[in-house]
Amino acid sequence: MPGTLSVIPGNYSGLPVIFTEAMEKQKTIKDIAQALGISTSTVSRALRDAWDVKAETKKAVKALAEKFNYEPNRLAISLLKRQTHTIGVIIPNLDYVLATMVKGIDEVALEAGYTVMVCQSDESYGREIVNTNRLLDSLVDGFIFSVSSETKVYEHIKKIQAKKKPLVQFDRVVNAIKTPIVRLDNIEGGYQATKHLIEQGYKKIAILAGPENLNISNKRMEGFEKALREHDIKLNKHFSIHCDFNQQYAYEATRELLNTRNRPDAIFTISDRMAIGAMLAIKEKKLNMPMDIGLVGFNNEPVTNLVTPSISSVEMFAFEIGKAAAKRFLEVLHSEEDLSDQEIVIKPKMVVRESSRRIPLKDIS
Amino acid sequence: MPGTLSVIPGNYSGLPVIFTEAMEKQKTIKDIAQALGISTSTVSRALRDAWDVKAETKKAVKALAEKFNYEPNRLAISLLKRQTHTIGVIIPNLDYVLATMVKGIDEVALEAGYTVMVCQSDESYGREIVNTNRLLDSLVDGFIFSVSSETKVYEHIKKIQAKKKPLVQFDRVVNAIKTPIVRLDNIEGGYQATKHLIEQGYKKIAILAGPENLNISNKRMEGFEKALREHDIKLNKHFSIHCDFNQQYAYEATRELLNTRNRPDAIFTISDRMAIGAMLAIKEKKLNMPMDIGLVGFNNEPVTNLVTPSISSVEMFAFEIGKAAAKRFLEVLHSEEDLSDQEIVIKPKMVVRESSRRIPLKDIS
DNA sequence: TTTAATTCCGATAACCTTGCCGGGAACGTT
DNA sequence: AACGTTCCCGGCAAGGTTATCGGAATTAAA
Incomplete structure (x- = not known):
């Protein structure tokens, strides 16, 4: 209830909490369905403009969604669809060159509707493993990878491949792992x-x-x-x-x-x-x-x-390499082709x- | 079946695909439960060492989990618990200072079991908004924010607060928004x-x-x-x-x-x-x-x-500021106290x- | 022997969304 | 009148996990 004094569970501050409109819990399609007296399936379809829902119903649903400030829960969708629209980027550090490359990756990813998780291993083999595992079970859709200078064993990278996650190497690549590669000549x-x-x-x-x-x-x-x-x-x-x-x-x-x-x-x-x-x-x-x-x-x-x-x-051309790496990643993600023996090689100057x-x-x- | 020749759906390469152990689908607690003839609830409790499950059962469950290479699905847990263990970091660019701060944030976050999503707005107000919204519905647990030099309107930041997400400002802060702050003097x-x-x-x-x-x-x-x-x-x-x-x-x-x-x-x-x-x-x-x-x-x-x-x-002391910001963020996240009128101010030299x-x-x- | 406590486990709901299937109503065709 | 279409919607399952509740079986106490 907007404006009502109330105490929320988990609030141990002792102070009463004032519920305002903005503070209310995120609405779901269930709420919309309930309010309209229809089923959640219909709401879901209406929101996605499915052909098999009456124009009238669509309008009502969309209006209420707007009013409720509805936003779909990406977690639920990710769980269902088994993809998170997130790219894991593992880099050894954030010096000028890598930062520029990350900028390039970011640019392309943003455009394509992907979000980037950047983890720097600080040139440490151990941290590279931790980061890889962390991202792996954060369920990123795949990896854009640049190995640290300390890394000599590649089991953690093979693990990515074992899980069938798309993987592109860039800049500091290792040839022992067969993946698409974007690098300088x-x-x-x-x-x-x-x-x-x-x-x-x-x-x-x-x-x-x-x-x-x-x-x-x-x-x-x-x-x-x-x-x-x-x-x-x-x-x-x-x-x-x-x-x-x-x-x-x-x-x-x-x-x-x-x-x-x-x-x-x-x-x-x-x-x-x-x-x-x-x-x-x-x-x-x-x-x-x-x-x-x-x-x-x-x-x-x-x-x-x-x-x-x-x-x-x-x-x-660090920025170009970053962009190319992200583009190649998206290709790997969306095409059935096996690109793992292909290298994109940028000419230096x-x-x-x-x-x-x-x-x-x-x-x- | 390991080693069996088979064709997987969605494989349009025309080539048969060899299933190997490593390529099999990720096991779930359901698989473990089925194999052991017990319920998923028991498996779940056994894996988390609950008191009310027999030592013998625990051992069996853990052994099988090991063998199955089981890893819990974070997405499912996040959906249930309503937290993702992810911090959204919004920064205007990745120059030396910000990169150093991000390094500090990363360090603390990693230690605490959090992963960082870094988005750079490239000093653009528009991109800052896009990034904020993107992260907001990627369901990060909260934000560590540094506004772009172009930003003069703060609705997108207020949106974060409206959704009750923890928010800490660092370095380039704006006082119009009441949040905990970490900055230089x-x-x-x-x-x-x-x-x-x-x-x-x-x-x-x-x-x-x-x-x-x-x-x-x-x-x-x-x-x-x-x-x-x-x-x-x-x-x-x-x-x-x-x-x-x-x-x-x-x-x-x-x-x-x-x-x-x-x-x-x-x-x-x-x-x-x-x-x-x-x-x-x-x-x-x-x-x-x-x-x-x-x-x-x-x-x-x-x-x-x-x-x-x-x-x-x-x-x-950019690195210190980054670390302090991440620490303060974790405090905001875990304490009931309202820290939004507190500033951490680092002395320059x-x-x-x-x-x-x-x-x-x-x-x- | 009955009652109480302890030990262990399963069923169910919940988190939120989508996809598939099926079904009722209205209409048109033979 | 019987059948096929089209239009619109609801039910159910699935995705993987955890929390709550209740219940069965065993042991201890009265």
Whole structure:
């Protein structure tokens, strides 16, 4: 009763609660049916404009639904239909690149009427498992996945497949699991960066890569090696360094690298954050960039354009990758076809800045 | 039947499908009950270790549940209990600060057994409404909210309250809605930044603020004015500039500002991204920082420490704010108390860097 | 021997919605 | 008059789980 003083069960505050219109319990089709003296089935059909219900009845039902502020209970429908219109997104963190990708996913999902549950594993294998299980029994309709750098065992991902949930991998993918994939052409990215350095006259090029089980890192390294081979530069194994995927480690690794007798004259890092770390070490050594040493990062984050000197980097179109991943997910969800052997591969683009431009632009033409 | 060749309905691929153990449909308590010749009620109680079921029966039930790989259907439970263990998080974007806050929210939520649905409105009022409604009928248990800069009408937020869903505002809050709040002490932040500039000898200080309806912007401005008043510096209204919350606009505004006859000798921007924009304009004018002009940003994003000169900024402890918001949300959810007039206010901390340090450190002591 | 307490379990309703089936009424066709 | 159609609606089951109630069987107390 609107405006009536009353005490609701579960209210232990001791205070009486005033029921107002807005506070009343959510109405259901049952309420509408009761008020109109018809059955719930008819109400349900009327609301969905079924052909077999009189126009007059429809009007009455819809009017009352409006008045009651009726909204269907999605949980009940989800339970019945066995789908929740929810996509689980598992990502290792929320740095610039991933956040941009999530933005892309979000955009497409929203458009298609899906809601996204984002869980970040914080690069931790354990949390990735917890998150996966949590989403799995929250009954998401499927997953868009990017593995953490710590993950080496994939049982939790196989579990998704065992439950026949659609699954798309993006960005940091693992090939041991057969799924549709949306990713950058990382070999090409590494190749472009390295080739650029060679063309600028650098001869002793080092690479700062990530953990050894990280696919994207290995692929970029592959491109790096390919470029060296093509230009007949011998691979120096001391110049291939694996370190953790962050600024601090890159800084330390670079410091060490610059202290060796035969130090490199250029460094390619597989992320911009690592490039920043390298830059700090280079500045500390008072080396001139790009003359004494060249530097190329990866991701083309805005920060690369703000530091001095600005850092060359490889644009990876994160937003596009996110959108493509979501689109591919929806395709998997709605089509009967098996897309699990298909990859969507985005081409990267080298962006040259001060940190690696020895030859002025005018001298090239 | 495991291993049996069969055709499942809805399989239009033309190929027969091999049923394996892993692919079988999810078992329910009904299946367990049937297999054991007991009722579902007993299975349900046994699984939850109720006192009124024989130890022997419990053991049998649990063993079979294990073997069947049983997992309760959360949807059914949610429908029954009217709670989903899901928190809706509405944010205007996923930049560094918000992403860090989301990380904090995520951390606490995960710990407490809640899953987070993050929706970014992209600073758009319309999308904020869509997202709110979407989450509202996805039946999240409540909301942790940060309004977009475009939002001036709050009906969609009131709708949350009308449905009696717990609601906590954080960071970008609006006072027109009475809810528990977790936020930075923005007045104090603006005050600290401005006071610091004054102490460094700057006399003509301008502020680059955000849109006029943005609470955090206005509060930081209030602190700015308070510091000026305290030091008997007259407010120059040409030095208080509202512009959009991004780098480009800040750049343009600063350019204009520096071209006036009586240009300021210091600029306080209410975000680091705006500080970057200002810095670019300053560099373009070939003015020396900090000698000709001082600059202080807000948020203390990592980039402030990477550019040259490094930019002073106000640390806002985003991760802590996120954690506090989630904790407060859980309190609201679980306690009967009305916390809607309570604010949790985090103190900011001024971080001095090159862009505003005219007086060397040694000269102070 | 009757009464009371204890131990264990099943039936039923409830949460909310949809889909299938069937059935009554009105109409038209042979 | 008998049959087939069309139109409109209600009943029931299903989706998976839990809470409440009551009842049967066993043991303990009077």
